[in-house]
Amino acid sequence: MTKYQSVKDSIIKAITTGKYKVGDxxxxxxxxxxxxxxxxxxxxRAMGELENDHYIYRIQGGGMYVDDxxxxxxxxxxxxxxxxxxxxxxxxxxxxxxxxxxxxVSRAGYALLLSNTHNDxxxxxxxxxxxxxxxxxxxIIEPTRSALPNPNMDLYxxxxxxxxxxxxxxxxxxxxxxxxxxxKDRNIENKLTQMLFDKGHQSILGIFKVDxxxxxxxxxxFMDAYARHPEFSYLSDVIMYQxxxxxxxxxxxxxxxxxxxxxxxxxxxYNDALAIQIMDVVRSLGMKIPEDISVVGFDDYQxxxxxxxxLTTAVHPKNKMGVDAGELMLKMINGEKVSSIxxxxxxxxxxxxxxxxxxxx
Amino acid sequence: MTKYQSVKDSIIKAITTGKYKVGDxxxxxxxxxxxxxxxxxxxxRAMGELENDHYIYRIQGGGMYVDDxxxxxxxxxxxxxxxxxxxxxxxxxxxxxxxxxxxxVSRAGYALLLSNTHNDxxxxxxxxxxxxxxxxxxxIIEPTRSALPNPNMDLYxxxxxxxxxxxxxxxxxxxxxxxxxxxKDRNIENKLTQMLFDKGHQSILGIFKVDxxxxxxxxxxFMDAYARHPEFSYLSDVIMYQxxxxxxxxxxxxxxxxxxxxxxxxxxxYNDALAIQIMDVVRSLGMKIPEDISVVGFDDYQxxxxxxxxLTTAVHPKNKMGVDAGELMLKMINGEKVSSIxxxxxxxxxxxxxxxxxxxx
DNA sequence: ATAGATAATTTGTACGGATAAATCAATATA
DNA sequence: TATATTGATTTATCCGTACAAATTATCTAT
Numbered sequence: 001m002t003k004y005q006s007v008k009d010s011i012i013k014a015i016t017t018g019k020y021k022v023g024d025x026x027x028x029x030x031x032x033x034x035x036x037x038x039x040x041x042x043x044x045r046a047m048g049e050l051e052n053d054h055y056i057y058r059i060q061g062g063g064m065y066v067d068d069x070x071x072x073x074x075x076x077x078x079x080x081x082x083x084x085x086x087x088x089x090x091x092x093x094x095x096x097x098x099x100x101x102x103x104x105v106s107r108a109g110y111a112l113l114l115s116n117t118h119n120d121x122x123x124x125x126x127x128x129x130x131x132x133x134x135x136x137x138x139x140i141i142e143p144t145r146s147a148l149p150n151p152n153m154d155l156y157x158x159x160x161x162x163x164x165x166x167x168x169x170x171x172x173x174x175x176x177x178x179x180x181x182x183x184k185d186r187n188i189e190n191k192l193t194q195m196l197f198d199k200g201h202q203s204i205l206g207i208f209k210v211d212x213x214x215x216x217x218x219x220x221x222f223m224d225a226y227a228r229h230p231e232f233s234y235l236s237d238v239i240m241y242q243x244x245x246x247x248x249x250x251x252x253x254x255x256x257x258x259x260x261x262x263x264x265x266x267x268x269x270y271n272d273a274l275a276i277q278i279m280d281v282v283r284s285l286g287m288k289i290p291e292d293i294s295v296v297g298f299d300d301y302q303x304x305x306x307x308x309x310x311l312t313t314a315v316h317p318k319n320k321m322g323v324d325a326g327e328l329m330l331k332m333i334n335g336e337k338v339s340s341i342x343x344x345x346x347x348x349x350x351x352x353x354x355x356x357x358x359x360x361x
Numbered sequence: 362m363t364k365y366q367s368v369k370d371s372i373i374k375a376i377t378t379g380k381y382k383v384g385d386x387x388x389x390x391x392x393x394x395x396x397x398x399x400x401x402x403x404x405x406r407a408m409g410e411l412e413n414d415h416y417i418y419r420i421q422g423g424g425m426y427v428d429d430x431x432x433x434x435x436x437x438x439x440x441x442x443x444x445x446x447x448x449x450x451x452x453x454x455x456x457x458x459x460x461x462x463x464x465x466v467s468r469a470g471y472a473l474l475l476s477n478t479h480n481d482x483x484x485x486x487x488x489x490x491x492x493x494x495x496x497x498x499x500x501i502i503e504p505t506r507s508a509l510p511n512p513n514m515d516l517y518x519x520x521x522x523x524x525x526x527x528x529x530x531x532x533x534x535x536x537x538x539x540x541x542x543x544x545k546d547r548n549i550e551n552k553l554t555q556m557l558f559d560k561g562h563q564s565i566l567g568i569f570k571v572d573x574x575x576x577x578x579x580x581x582x583f584m585d586a587y588a589r590h591p592e593f594s595y596l597s598d599v600i601m602y603q604x605x606x607x608x609x610x611x612x613x614x615x616x617x618x619x620x621x622x623x624x625x626x627x628x629x630x631y632n633d634a635l636a637i638q639i640m641d642v643v644r645s646l647g648m649k650i651p652e653d654i655s656v657v658g659f660d661d662y663q664x665x666x667x668x669x670x671x672l673t674t675a676v677h678p679k680n681k682m683g684v685d686a687g688e689l690m691l692k693m694i695n696g697e698k699v700s701s702i703x704x705x706x707x708x709x710x711x712x713x714x715x716x717x718x719x720x721x722x
Numbered sequence: 723a724t725a726g727a728t729a730a731t732t733t734g735t736a737c738g739g740a741t742a743a744a745t746c747a748a749t750a751t752a
Numbered sequence: 753t754a755t756a757t758t759g760a761t762t763t764a765t766c767c768g769t770a771c772a773a774a775t776t777a778t779c780t781a782t
Contacts, residue, residue, distance in 0.1 A: 406765085422775030
């Protein structure tokens with residue numbers, strides 16, 4: 001233990017125990033020299049380090065004062081954080097996903113840093129920048145408008161090169177060689193459509209959001225199903241929309257389709273959130289679900305079973321997706337190699353789909 | 362410009378321009394003394410500061426070497442973050458609150474660092490420690506088991522003294538002089554109880570969680586209402602429970618109360634989540650809601666209106682609470698003085714409450 | 723040729739002294 | 753009363769010196 005160190009320790013103790021309070025003037029160098037019986041060098045060396053550590057500040061000619069050491073003490077220690085960038089935060093299926101991630105990673109002591117893109121590329125850029133600056137230990141990202149060319153691809157490349165463990169959920173960019181956890185949207189929508197065929201529906205209107213990969217895939221699945229039935233594939237009908245569209249106009253368009261004499265017997269929707277709105281549109285035309293028209297959603301939103309009639313849909317494994325993503329992330333942080341996950345999904349049949357008379361035996 | 366500073370600058374330049382590369386040995390002190398024609402003190406002072414700034418490292422007896430200054434130069438930039446500590450993350454009313462906070466603070470460029478206490482004091486301690494270490498710019502906290510003595514009060518005191526803007530939601534600790542955004546739980550529960558009185562109910566069972574301040578306040582409100590009616594206050598009945606309790610046993614207790622001949626005509630529940638479970642208990646006894654027994658909740662959970670019958674409840678202004686908390690937080694970060702907010706709440710009457718025959722005219 | 727002891731080199735701690743620059747309080751001046 | 757001056761106090765910079773402690777190079781004995 002050197003002299004300047006014991007002087008330093010002694011004064012730190014006096015400060016932390018409150019003998020010298022924040023703002024107090026400390027004894028002058030000469031007094032300290034006498035007090036500790038050391039040379040001026042030793043005192044200055046000790047006080048210099050204290051100044052470096054923000055315990056004190058010095059004013060030439062003025063004196064030495066106790067600094068606000070409590071505030072400045074907080075060292076930006078690398079805290080365990082996992083960044084999550086999603087298109088929405090607290091709506092729809094996201095609470096379940098985030099809760100699942102939290103369950104998996106909180107066991108290992110990680111907190112979640114959330115940022116919301118509002119499905120907008122500018123916001124996405126801000127979010128990613130923030131995550132990179134925040135020194136997160138891992139990143140779980142839901143791509144924003146993933147079916148469109150992404151202007152933030154440069155940032156994604158930076159992320160990829162930064163060696164921050166990163167994985168995608170719900171959708172992913174094939175350009176990036178990063179793991180992902182997604183649904184087999186195309187397959188599942190195919191199954192949903194086939195289910196309608198089985199119940200005698202041949203004229204089906206599909207309404208799909210086409211600016212994200214999920215919507216695109218689901219639309220492909222819808223078309224795949226028709227492709228297997230060339231005999232009535234001419235009866236298929238599709239309305240596409242994007243995030244920025246005025247939904248009122250989309251609903252107008254749907255209404256016009258339904259008012260025609262040869263209107264579709266079923267509507268298959270991008271997701272449950274849309275389906276619930278479409279049900280309102282249908283009812284506003286005086287049509288009954290499922291007697292006049294059947295409606296199908298996707299995701300099994302929490303409220304879907306409480307609709308009247310209950311909405312037939314495919315079960316998005318929200319919570320499981322979160323937990324799996326969290327566990328994959330921990331493995332990646334741990335340096336292990338991981339592989340992507342694609343879920344199949346069960347269909348839940350409720351009352352919003354009618355079996356057509358011609359099919360009833 | 363002092364001598365040691367010009368020495369320092371000169372060597373920094375030599376390092377950053379690549380004259381000395383990472384790992385290179387620097388000239389000895391004696392050589393530098395001759396080179397710059399200064400005393401050893403001046404060289405040592407300059408090199409000492411370079412060591413502090415991670416440009417070089419020194420080995421006693423060995424020499425001075427260029428440090429990996431590029432890597433250590435990147436300072437963990439203090440990114441704009443607001444920490445949120447809640448008892449739950451993605452269930453019940455919390456998504457709405459968090460979404461509201463996000464809406465308010467994301468405009469100012471803040472991201473949310475979430476941590477979940479699972480309503481447990483040990484987790485709460487971890488969460489608070491994490492927040493303090495993470496250099497958050499502000500803290501929004503929902504107290505954990507706020508009606509009990511809090512073993513983490515020392516940490517809360519540290520938080521208070523740390524000058525990190527902090528505010529509480531849903532409940533608060535009177536010991537801490539920090540702003541809060543809460544419901545007038547006592548008042549509102551009082552109104553709910555009075556509403557039941559008005560509909561002819563005099564024998565009401567209240568079921569309250571008593572380890573958090575909200576539950577305690579709501580129970581007080583229930584009792585306040587009875588206190589105004591001494592003529593039938595003997596008919597009041599209360600069951601209390603805590604987070605850790607086995608809810609099966611609580612439901613058993615409730616069932617036994619309901620099986621008695623003079624069972625209550627209404628049950629008033631701590632919140633909607635409990636009320637929904639209680640509705641199941643009631644039905645499992647073969648009793649009908651509201652014909653045999655009325656049920657009242659609190660919070661207006663998203664699913665409550667879809668129950669059959671729809672649950673009568675008080676409207677927790679979840680999203681507004683989040684937005685207000687976020688805006689208060691921004692003001693606090695901005696150094697403005699803020700004052701706490703207490704909300705009144707409207708009652709939503711659905712079908713789970715029966716007007717008793719004796720009251721019908 | 724290798725291991726161990728020794729010497730030289732290099733950085734770390736410490737002292738004393740000297741001057742410069744900023745601050746502060748008392749005094750003198752307008 | 754307000755302002756300017758002065759001198760004392762206090763920290764900042766800088767020099768020279770000495771010895772300690774660690775490392776590195778050299779020498780010596782086996």
